[in-house]
Amino acid sequence: MADQIKFTLLGTGTSQGVPVIACDCKVCTSADPRDNRLRTSVLIEYRQQVLVIDTGPDFRQQMLRQKVKKLDAVLFTHEHKDHVAGLDDVRAFNFRQKEAIDVYAEPRVQDALRREYAYIFADDRYPGIPSVNMHLLENKPFQIGALTIQPIRVMHYKLPILGFRIGNFAYLTDVKSVPEEELSKLAGLEVLIVTALRKEPHISHMSLSEALEQVERIRPIQTYLTHLNHTFGLHAIEDAQLPKGVNIAYDGLEILQQL
Ligand SMILES: [Zn+2]
Ligand SMILES: [Zn+2]
Numbered sequence: 001m002a003d004q005i006k007f008t009l010l011g012t013g014t015s016q017g018v019p020v021i022a023c024d025c026k027v028c029t030s031a032d033p034r035d036n037r038l039r040t041s042v043l044i045e046y047r048q049q050v051l052v053i054d055t056g057p058d059f060r061q062q063m064l065r066q067k068v069k070k071l072d073a074v075l076f077t078h079e080h081k082d083h084v085a086g087l088d089d090v091r092a093f094n095f096r097q098k099e100a101i102d103v104y105a106e107p108r109v110q111d112a113l114r115r116e117y118a119y120i121f122a123d124d125r126y127p128g129i130p131s132v133n134m135h136l137l138e139n140k141p142f143q144i145g146a147l148t149i150q151p152i153r154v155m156h157y158k159l160p161i162l163g164f165r166i167g168n169f170a171y172l173t174d175v176k177s178v179p180e181e182e183l184s185k186l187a188g189l190e191v192l193i194v195t196a197l198r199k200e201p202h203i204s205h206m207s208l209s210e211a212l213e214q215v216e217r218i219r220p221i222q223t224y225l226t227h228l229n230h231t232f233g234l235h236a237i238e239d240a241q242l243p244k245g246v247n248i249a250y251d252g253l254e255i256l257q258q259l
Helices: 059-065 087-097 107-116 180-186 208-218 235-239
Strands: 004-011 041-046 049-053 073-075 101-105 132-136 142-144 147-156 159-166 169-172 191-195 222-226 246-248 254-258
Touching: 004 059, 004 169, 004 191, 041 059, 059 087, 087 101, 101 107, 101 142, 107 132, 147 169, 147 180, 180 208, 191 208, 208 222, 235 246
Parallel strands: 049 073, 073 101, 101 132, 169 191, 191 222, 222 246
Antiparallel strands: 004 041, 004 254, 041 049, 142 147, 147 159, 159 169
């Protein structure tokens, strides 16, 4: 029997978020809530399971805004601060659920987490600190409860990072290029979430035109652009100019699918 899975975009902004501190540009001062972008993250809800991809600096605010009452697991795409800086706040779920939270990360990302959150992994644990169960993430399908997750290897400039496919939904943030050999994993997608940082080229993120080229290659039914910075332009104006089946993501966007 098919069950519904819900993906909620918790944040769709680049590393600084939008508005940018002290910026008076038209996007940063826009009254349209879709122009306010917390740091990039996705909430995944299926049956009783609740997962997030990345815990950025806005994780606490995102959990409060979305009224998330339970968290089973965190999947990390990579170790950059805008994707890991909120990990300390999983404590709230530790206290509430009286259990450690499962965290999935590649070896390099695990090393970074152990460095940046040395106290979490210390033998002599200070009372009240977060409690996590670290799981090895490899570039092969794995299971979290009833969900099968297919990692996708993508390149963030020279840094190999991971995207994820669940059912016919895929999430590729912070991507500059998608290797040819990974394309078959993205066949038959209904929804693709993909980075389009801005219109100007950038060394480690796809620009709008590069993202649209990937859409041509991957051919999902619907694409949402994420990890935008404030130079991209106003949501209402830019969204209306995109090709059919491509839209700009916004914080709070919900995507429902049958799994
Ligand atoms: Zn990022
Ligand atoms: Zn601005």
